[in-house]
Amino acid sequence: DTEVTQTPKHLVMGMTNKKSLKCEQHMGHRAMYWYKQKAKKPPELMFVYSYEKLSINESVPSRFSPECPNSSLLNLHLHALQPEDSALYLCASSQGSFTGELFFGEGSRLTVL
Amino acid sequence: TQLLEQSPQFLSIQEGENLTVYCNSSSVFSSLQWYRQEPGEGPVLLVTVVTGGEVKKLKRLTFQFGDARKDSSLHITAAQPGDTGLYLCAGAEGWGTYKYIFGTGTRLKVLA
Numbered sequence: 237d238t239e240v241t242q243t244p245k246h247l248v249m250g251m252t253n254k255k256s257l258k259c260e261q262h263m264g265h266r267a268m269y270w271y272k273q274k275a276k277k278p279p280e281l282m283f284v285y286s287y288e289k290l291s292i293n294e295s296v297p298s299r300f301s302p303e304c305p306n307s308s309l310l311n312l313h314l315h316a317l318q319p320e321d322s323a324l325y326l327c328a329s330s331q332g333s334f335t336g337e338l339f340f341g342e343g344s345r346l347t348v349l
Numbered sequence: 350t351q352l353l354e355q356s357p358q359f360l361s362i363q364e365g366e367n368l369t370v371y372c373n374s375s376s377v378f379s380s381l382q383w384y385r386q387e388p389g390e391g392p393v394l395l396v397t398v399v400t401g402g403e404v405k406k407l408k409r410l411t412f413q414f415g416d417a418r419k420d421s422s423l424h425i426t427a428a429q430p431g432d433t434g435l436y437l438c439a440g441a442e443g444w445g446t447y448k449y450i451f452g453t454g455t456r457l458k459v460l461a
Contacts, residue, residue, distance in 0.1 A: 240391075267447045269447075269449075271451075276456070277454070278437055278451040278452060278453060278454045279392065279437075279451050280451075281448065281449070281450065281451075284447045284448065286447050291447060292447065292448055324389075326391050326392075328391070330447070330449075337382065337394055337397055338382070338384075338392075338394065338439070338449055339394070340391030340392050340393070341391050342389070342390050342391050343389070343390070343391050345389070
């Protein structure tokens with residue numbers, strides 16, 4: 237099993253809503269990532285968890301709140317988002333070795349109205 | 350934060366042509382990966398290069414890591430329409446890091 241599963245695939249929310257994006261991997265990887273990708277742009281790193289601890293936060297606004305309940309699960313809680321937060325949110329995992337090799341999910345496409 | 354610049358940004362070629370995509374930085378990376386991404390999907394890993402000067406071949410794709418580990422190239426021979434997509438290089442920032450930074454991307458379209 238070499239999949240990273242993200243749910244939901246599509247999400248539409250208003251600026252006052254609270255929602256969550258979920259990510260799951262069963263490859264035994266110890267690092268999990270959230271990336272944000274705007275149309276026709278490369279992915280931008282948001283957060284990295286290693287061994288279930290937040291190790292990197294790329295100065296992401298507090299309206300995005302990550303959570304790593306266990307080594308297989310990664311959530312991104314969304315609250316009071318802005319329309320410019322509309323994007324494809326990608327989850328990835330890696331073994332954490334220096335050779336990298338990120339395994340990505342298909343992404344959750346978020347639209348903020 | 351290290352920057353990875355890719356060139357060209359866009360490339361539209363006929364089936365059967367060859368092409369090269371470049372990924373350049375002023376910083377050293379411990380490893381570098383190449384990914385391809387299709388619309389509405391996550392990037393998929395093509396290759397990882399680790400050693401300076403390393404060359405890896407994957408069927409019609411040839412990847413090279415610069416001697417100084419600051420740059421890389423991807424060469425496609427006899428491009429096919431199925432090669433169409435967004436090509437991204439990504440570098441590991443520092444040693445033993447989990448921080449992978451993506452290049453600016455090259456959007457390739459191969460016409461039948």
